[in-house]
Amino acid sequence: MSTPISCGDAETRIAAEALGSLDAQELPSLRAHLEGCATCRHTASTFASTAALLPLSVSEIEPPTRLRTRLMAQVYAEASGQRSRSSLLQRLWRRVPSARAFTVATALSTAVAMGAIVVTTRSSRPPAPRSQPASMASFSVTGTTVQPLAHGSVRYDATAQQAVLSVQGLPEPPPAPKGVLPSTYEVWLIRPNAVAVPAALLTESPDHQTWTAVIHGDISRFRSLAATLEPAGGSSSPTGTEVLNGSLTAG
């Protein structure tokens, strides 16, 4: 049973939930409180409506044309499948008037049987683990004294052998002289013997809030990750100032 919480505590949790950041273990007590508190339910509705406006604060970028094409191809395929099924059923219905009762009974019993199978399957399936799947790992990265506001995370999918580095608080590289390409942030994977291996270049998001890089391969062989400011196009070994680092070892 969850521990009762006050309206003040509930409001704090409601705000987090509205943003999607409530720690999972706090949800049961919040649910329990909301069941009995109309005032807090109203607050939850208000906060959720407010958070729902946040997408409008994002700088808009044009999606690739293929996205609409892919989406509509799927939609039309499903719509056409539905029309085919419905016209098939209509044809069957018209053709076998004497068997309509049988047809309906068969359809119903089939649906019930399938529902029973689904229910059985769902109830026998073990509940999904709340913690991160074993193949996923997260590590935090922080700015050095040169860039103390920088911070971010590395999310590594061991199955896909792909890591995504996401960083906030990193300024744009300083402007370059005329005719010279601007510097770039390069990401390095550091081996246990301290050798730095070039991994990726950070890319800035259109709204200038986030820098990201996708790193392919098995990063579990490396002890840490770092980023430095390098000439345009990157370098084969670090030459510039280290701006960011983080350990890649668990614990």
Next chain:
Amino acid sequence: MTPSDDRMLELLASADPEGIEMLYSRYGRLAYSLAYRVLSDAGAAEDVVQEAFLSVWRRAATYRADRGSLRTWLCSIVHHRALDRLRGRSGRARLDLPLEKASPETDASDTWDQVAQVLERDQITVALGELSAEQRQTIELAYFGGYSQSEISELLRIPLGTVKGRTRIGLRKLRSALEVRGWVAQS
């Protein structure tokens, strides 16, 4: 709901692909921008947006007006799926609460709808500007970064209580800033 929402819902409820065409034309860019903001990955953002629109297509009959406008519903699906993808999970338990009624919106024509969206965009930007940098950062890390409060506390190396306070007060301030200007109904 706007008259244009009604029309789109009508089409979606009758499984008419034109409903999704209209929805995508109107909100595809917003949905993609939101997904990209969270995921910082164009390919992943595309996948999430496709899944979200398909979800609307398949579940149009489950839409409830008390969930807010179609735009709100769509963005909510995009946001949740993007966060789930970011966190590498198939989903987590959430509250399922009705939203308050949307404020009256403008006329059905696309031009006015676009104008309304631009105005709303300005409104939320101005309102966010009234938060302190720390409150804004906390809200952005939570909503767009997908970080839990514990993770934000760890990332920024500040007490969890401070994160909770910034979140609650920041969201309250955001709401007040919108209410004071009459951009949302008084709560």
